[in-house]
Amino acid sequence: MKTSDFYFNLPEDCIAQYPSKIRGDDRLLVLNRDKDIDDSALFVHKKMSDFLSLVDENSLLVFNNSRVRKSRLFAKKINSSQTVEFLFIHQYADGSWKVMVRNAKKHKPGHGYVFSDGTEAKIIERESDRGTEFRSLLFDVAVDEAWFERLGHVPLPPYIKREDALFDESRYQNIYASEVGSSACPTAGLHFTPDILEALKNKGIDTAFLTLHVGLGTFLPVRSEKIEEHTMHEEVYTISEETADKINAAKKEGKKIIAVGTTSVRSLESNWDDKKKCLTPGSFVTSIFLYPGYEFKLVDQLFTNFHTPESTLLMLVSAFAGKEKIFKAYDEAIKEKYRFFSYGDAMFIR
Numbered sequence: 106m107k108t109s110d111f112y113f114n115l116p117e118d119c120i121a122q123y124p125s126k127i128r129g130d131d132r133l134l135v136l137n138r139d140k141d142i143d144d145s146a147l148f149v150h151k152k153m154s155d156f157l158s159l160v161d162e163n164s165l166l167v168f169n170n171s172r173v174r175k176s177r178l179f180a181k182k183i184n185s186s187q188t189v190e191f192l193f194i195h196q197y198a199d200g201s202w203k204v205m206v207r208n209a210k211k212h213k214p215g216h217g218y219v220f221s222d223g224t225e226a227k228i229i230e231r232e233s234d235r236g237t238e239f240r241s242l243l244f245d246v247a248v249d250e251a252w253f254e255r256l257g258h259v260p261l262p263p264y265i266k267r268e269d270a271l272f273d274e275s276r277y278q279n280i281y282a283s284e285v286g287s288s289a290c291p292t293a294g295l296h297f298t299p300d301i302l303e304a305l306k307n308k309g310i311d312t313a314f315l316t317l318h319v320g321l322g323t324f325l326p327v328r329s330e331k332i333e334e335h336t337m338h339e340e341v342y343t344i345s346e347e348t349a350d351k352i353n354a355a356k357k358e359g360k361k362i363i364a365v366g367t368t369s370v371r372s373l374e375s376n377w378d379d380k381k382k383c384l385t386p387g388s389f390v391t392s393i394f395l396y397p398g399y400e401f402k403l404v405d406q407l408f409t410n411f412h413t414p415e416s417t418l419l420m421l422v423s424a425f426a427g428k429e430k431i432f433k434a435y436d437e438a439i440k441e442k443y444r445f446f447s448y449g450d451a452m453f454i455r
Contacts (some may be wrong), residue, residue, distance in 0.1 A: 106160070106290040106331065106332050106396065106397065107330060107331060107332070108329065108330060108331070108332050108335075108415050109330075109415070110332075111332075111415045111416070111419050111423065111428075112414045112415050113225060113414050113415065113432065113435055113436075114312070114414075115414060115439065115445060116141070116439065119439055119442065119443070119444065119445045119449075120264055120265075120444075120445050120446055120449075121265075121365075121444035121445060121446055121447070121449040121450075122265055122266060122267060122448070123448060124272075124295070125448075126275075127277055127303060127411075128276065128280075128295070128296075128298050129153050129154070129297065129298040129300075130152075130153070130154075131152070131153045131296050131444075131449075131450045131451055132150065132151075132153070132339070132443055132444070132448065132450040133150075133151040133153050133155060133156060133296075133450045133451050133452070133453055134148055134149075134150060134151075134438055134443060134450070134451070134453070135150075135151050135152070135159060135227040135430075135452075135453045135455065136148045136430060136434045136452060136453070136454045136455065137427055137448075137455055138426040138427060138430060138454055139338070140427075140455065142350060144160045144262055144433070146439045147430060147434070148434050148437060149432060150441065151453075152229070153301070153451060156296075156301065156309060156344065157301065157304050157305065157399055158406075159453060159455070160305070160310055160351075161310075161365065161385060161437065162308060162310060162361050163231065163307055163312075163358075163359070163361060163388060164310055164326065164360055164361040164362075164363050164406075165310075165311045165312070165351060165352065165355040165360050165361070165362055165363065166305065166311070166312045166313070166314060166363045166365055166408075167312075167313050167314070167315060167352065167363065167364050167369045167373060168273055168279075168281060168294055168297075168312060168313070168314050168315075168365045168366070168367060168369065169279075169287075169291040169294065169314070169315060169316065169317050169350075169365070169366055169368045169369045170279070170281055170314040170316055171280035171282060171284050171286055171287040171291060171316050171317060171318050171368075172261075172278065172283060172284055172285045172286070172287065173259065173260065173277060173278055173282070173287045173288075173289065173319075173321060174193065174250070174253055174257070174286060174288065175253045175254055175256075175257025175258060175259055175260070175274075176192055176193040176194075176257060176260050176288050176303070176334055177190065177192055177193075177257060177258040177259070177260040178191050178193065178220065178253075178257050178258065179191070179221070179225070179258075180218035180219055180220045180221075180255055181215070181218065181219050181220055182216065182218055183217035183218060183225070184217075186357070186373070187360075188219060188257075189206060189207070189212070190206065190207045191204045191205070191242065192205040192254070192260060192288065192374075193257075193288070193313035193452035194288055194320055195241075195286070195318070195320065195438075195452075196326070196431075197241065197286050197349075199243075200243065200244075200247065201216070201229060201230075201241045201243040201244075202241070202242045202243075202244075203238065203239055203240075203241060204240050204241075204242050205237070205238070205239060206238075208242055209231075209239075209240065209291055210238065211227060211357055211430065212226050212228055212231075213231065213238060214229055214230060214231060215228065216228050217228065218242075220256060220373055221256060222244060222252075222255070222256060224244060224245065224248065224252070225241070225244070226242045226243060226244040226245065227243060227364075228240045228242060229240065229241050229243045229390075230242075230383065232362060233346050234310040234338070235403070236298055237325060237409060238385050246300075246383075249314045250285055252305060254381045258272055259271060259273040259277050260289060261277065261447075262289060262446070262447055264413070264446055265446075265447070265448070268321075271400070275420050275449075276295070276326055277290050277295075277341050277447070277448075278290060278327060279291065279294035279295060280292075280294075280298065280299060280302075281294070281297070281302070281314065282341075282430070283314075284316045284318075284388075285317035286316075287318045287319040287320075288318075288319055288446065289319045289447075290319070290447065291319055291351050291367075291368045291369075291448040292319070292368060292410050292437060292446075292448075293365050293366030293367070293368045293369075293408055293409050293451065294365055294447070295447075296408075297365070297373045304346070311355070311360075313347075313348040313349055313351045313352060314345075314348060315342060315343065315344045315345070315369065315372050316342060316343040317342035317343075317368040317371065317372045317391075318340065319368060320338060322407055325338060326415065327415055327416070327420075329418060331394050332420060332433070333396075334427075335394060336392065336394070337393065337394045338392065339391065339392045340371075340389045340390070340391055341388060341389070341390055341391075342368075342371075342372040342375070342376075342388070342389055342390075342391055343389075344372065344376060344386050344387065345386055346386040346390075348386070349382075349383075349384040349385065349386040352384050352403075353382075353384055354372070356383075356403065356425070357380065357382075360406050361405040361406055362403055362406070363403045363404075363405065363406040363407070363408060364407050364408070365408045365422050366408070367407075367409060367410060367412075367418050367422070369404075369405060370395070370404050370421065371391060371393050371395065371421075372391065373403045373404055374393060374395065374401060374404065375389065375391040375393045376389060377402045377403040379402045382434070384403075386412045394417060394419040395417075395418075395420065395421040395424045395425075396417075396421070396423070396424050397420070397423050397424045397427075397428050399423070399424045401424075401425060404425070405451075406410055406453070406455050407422065407425055407426075407454040407455060408453050408454075409447045409451065409452055409454065410441065410445075410446065410449055410450065410452070411435065411438060411444075411445040411446065411449055411450065411452060412446070413446065418434065419431070422452075422454065423448065425454060426454045428455060434452065438450075438452075
């Protein structure tokens, strides 16, 4: 299967540059993935306020509670007037940080940088992984999350053609996000409000939370011509004992497992033991790549955003609902002027 098979033409004005004025005030395209459904009943147009009525009471929603780090930072190169932009990915055991840096080939081991508060760091190693350049940055003092909060910028994706603003600090963050570590927001959750979560609870619909820190595995492009040759970057996910127990019990009881976001899907499908019919609590590494032909073992329904052409996320939803159905739904969404990507509208695949 070719990567180009997952290309579609998206008008620029369909790409959301800002969140909705009110969180949760978004459109919702509901897609029926029943194999026997005809085109006339393939999808319906709803609003996020309708979501509660669309969820079967015998369901369990699984959310990713990872919190976005303000991981985009700027520094001056020592002995130069050059301003350098870094994107911090994660911290190594030795205290250094894996970073991406613009014009990476110009930045070599031994080069030093000073941040706006006077903190200094230097590159101690360079590496290339699947065609992407990284650097290891070691600071002269330990930096913590408070440091990132003071100096960092919200790492908005490159298709948002503006600088981050103060409102992005709250709107590019899920209301239930608690575990800091993502380089990008698991954006399916952006549509959920306290009122919606409370309404789900009052209806007797249970929720569970896992953690996958969104990294390069989620948002780097597929560079191979054939999708089968693409290798995902590794990402760490954690499933608590409470969450594992909830999901294992729900599966035994025949409840529908609804994954909120593709990161939740990847965590659940990575961990599920189809022989033992259970999840195992703990922290794990996944590089699972879900594309058409994959048979889902645990997830029954998926709440997600609209994804970029030729992306692993588009391939995942195509695996879940069928490529033909997804592309018909995307054509409909474009025709009806739905808003795409991180700050856009949502899709519920049933």
